Amino acid sequence: MTPRRERPSVxxxxxxxxxxxxxxxxxxxxxxxxxxxxxxxxxxxPSAGTALRVSLxxxxxxxxxxxxxxxxxxxxxxxxxxxxxxxVRAAALVPLVLPPVVGGVALxxxxxxxxxxxxxxxxxxxxxxxxxxxxxxxxGAFVALPFLVLTAEAGFRxxxxxxxxxxxxxxxxxxxxxxxxxxxxxxxxxxAGLVLGWARALGEFGATITFAGNSPGRTTTVPxxxxxxxxxxxxxxAVTLSLVLLVVSVAVLVLLRDRWLPRP
Amino acid sequence: xxxxxxxxxxxxxxxxxxxxxxGEDGVTLRVSxxxxxxxxxxxxxxxxxxxxxxxxxxxxxxxxxxxxxQVLDGAPVDVLATADRRTMAAAREAGAVEEPHVVAxxxxxxxxxxxxxxxxxxxxDLRRPGLVVVTCAPEVPCGRMAAALIRAAGGGIDVxxxxxxxxxxxxxxxxxxxxxxxxxxxDVRPGDGRLDALDPGPAAAGIEARYPxxxxxxxxxxxxxxxxxxxxxxxxxxDVLTGLGFGRP
Numbered sequence: 001m002t003p004r005r006e007r008p009s010v011x012x013x014x015x016x017x018x019x020x021x022x023x024x025x026x027x028x029x030x031x032x033x034x035x036x037x038x039x040x041x042x043x044x045x046p047s048a049g050t051a052l053r054v055s056l057x058x059x060x061x062x063x064x065x066x067x068x069x070x071x072x073x074x075x076x077x078x079x080x081x082x083x084x085x086x087x088v089r090a091a092a093l094v095p096l097v098l099p100p101v102v103g104g105v106a107l108x109x110x111x112x113x114x115x116x117x118x119x120x121x122x123x124x125x126x127x128x129x130x131x132x133x134x135x136x137x138x139x140g141a142f143v144a145l146p147f148l149v150l151t152a153e154a155g156f157r158x159x160x161x162x163x164x165x166x167x168x169x170x171x172x173x174x175x176x177x178x179x180x181x182x183x184x185x186x187x188x189x190x191x192a193g194l195v196l197g198w199a200r201a202l203g204e205f206g207a208t209i210t211f212a213g214n215s216p217g218r219t220t221t222v223p224x225x226x227x228x229x230x231x232x233x234x235x236x237x238a239v240t241l242s243l244v245l246l247v248v249s250v251a252v253l254v255l256l257r258d259r260w261l262p263r264p
Numbered sequence: 265x266x267x268x269x270x271x272x273x274x275x276x277x278x279x280x281x282x283x284x285x286x287g288e289d290g291v292t293l294r295v296s297x298x299x300x301x302x303x304x305x306x307x308x309x310x311x312x313x314x315x316x317x318x319x320x321x322x323x324x325x326x327x328x329x330x331x332x333x334q335v336l337d338g339a340p341v342d343v344l345a346t347a348d349r350r351t352m353a354a355a356r357e358a359g360a361v362e363e364p365h366v367v368a369x370x371x372x373x374x375x376x377x378x379x380x381x382x383x384x385x386x387x388x389d390l391r392r393p394g395l396v397v398v399t400c401a402p403e404v405p406c407g408r409m410a411a412a413l414i415r416a417a418g419g420g421i422d423v424x425x426x427x428x429x430x431x432x433x434x435x436x437x438x439x440x441x442x443x444x445x446x447x448x449x450x451d452v453r454p455g456d457g458r459l460d461a462l463d464p465g466p467a468a469a470g471i472e473a474r475y476p477x478x479x480x481x482x483x484x485x486x487x488x489x490x491x492x493x494x495x496x497x498x499x500x501x502x503d504v505l506t507g508l509g510f511g512r513p
Contacts, residue, residue: 113396114440130441131396131424213425213436214401231428232403233329233336233354 034243035236042240050217051225062140062201066148074152096146104210136212136219140201147196155189192256199252293488296324296331298347299429300448304508312495319488327404327429335360342483348405352476364476367496369511372413373449374462375437382443386465387417398433398442401426409471410446417467450509
């Protein structure tokens with residue numbers, strides 16, 4: 001689309017500048033108030049190190065879980081027309097609009113010790129999810145799932161069926177055709193979905209603290225550590241850890257710069 | 265017609281701010297207090313307002329360190345009440361509060377589900393494998409006290425979650441997600457319906473919370489804040505506090 005030759009109105013420019021400022025000021029605030037002299041000490045302190053390790057472990061686990069649960073769902077939505085398809089897609093997007101703390105409460109009601117499925121997990125397998133790293137991963141998977149389903153569905157839909165059909169006529173089975181033709185072609189979208197989901201799980205707070213609680217070394221992720229540092233009045237540690245998350249988020253943005261939204 | 269509507273709006277605009285300040289020349293006294301003082305201060309505020317009809321007490325409860333940080337950040341708080349002297353000392357050092365006075369004390373208790381289904385007897389039983397134990401986070405006063413209790417009992421207790429304040433700990437047990445929580449004796453009232461309180465045992469001897477209360481130096485209502493402080497030292501307030509399970513300093 002060629003750019004318009006007419007310049008934008010002043011009003012629009014002013015309002016857009018206000019919008020940009022609204023987004024930029026908080027980030028600038030973080031950079032300005034960062035205790036640069038003690039930042040290294042904060043980042044390398046045992047509690048920060050543990051929180052970073054837990055965050056990495058939990059986010060990666062959450063992404064894997066979301067992929068396992070979300071990819072088959074995305075495939076069904078992309079390739080098959082069935083009754084209630086719109087409802088299923090809406091259900092997959094619920095975590096996107098649900099307030100995270102509400103998500104945490106809902107997870108407790110489903111997978112907590114007294115929960116619908118939780119009590120079965122406890123009685124049959126002796127497994128409890130709250131207060132464990134696995135529980136934190138479940139909370140992360142819950143919020144990351146919509147990202148995976150959305151991008152994967154778009155990715156699968158964009159693959160040219162004729163190429164898959166060609167593979168099938170040449171003797172490839174369903175799985176081989178998927179593995180050798182569909183997957184490589186949908187890969188960019190899938191990778192974008194995985195990275196987005198991972199970043200979302202990394203930043204999750206409300207659902208994690210409600211469902212998985214706060215257990216240093218097990219469920220205390222970086223966002224929880226920031227919250228506790230604030231509660232304790234340690235603004236320096238809070239700001240430093242926030243900066244770490246900011247750097248990671250910017251890195252994700254740069255990584256996905258042309259693949260941000262799936263093209264319809 | 266349109267003039268009348270406009271005047272009506274203007275009248276509302278003028279009257280609206282007055283509605284939030286306890287009456288015509290009313291004063292809003294903002295009190296920030298530790299979470300464990302919720303029931304006590306709510307009751308005391310109601311009684312204070314009865315005695316001082318022109319004062320509207322606005323209460324703000326939360327973890328003590330966070331409340332101090334709010335005051336240091338410039339929040340318009342008139343009175344600050346924390347759950348330990350250390351947190352109050354931080355505010356005092358920063359010059360944010362006047363001389364504090366301790367108005368009550370509190371001891372620790374173990375909160376369990378009603379009926380004590382696991383048959384726990386004291387803090388030593390918290391070592392039982394598979395038991396889900398929650399305490400406050402060590403950054404807040406009740407967390408420091410819980411850690412002291414565990415140390416005094418010989419350690420070796422696996423804490424499953426460290427909550428941001430004592431009400432959250434009680435909620436975990438009440439919700440059924442935890443088996444036992446280390447709370448204050450005042451957090452479980454007899455007839456609570458969902459929780460029972462257990463005496464932690466001899467290890468808890470000497471572990472006591474002291475609640476200092478002070479007026480802020482930046483307060484715009486020093487007179488009313490002073491009246492609130494006087495009220496807290498009165499016999500009526502002492503009766504309310506001891507009735508809820510607090511100790512006298």
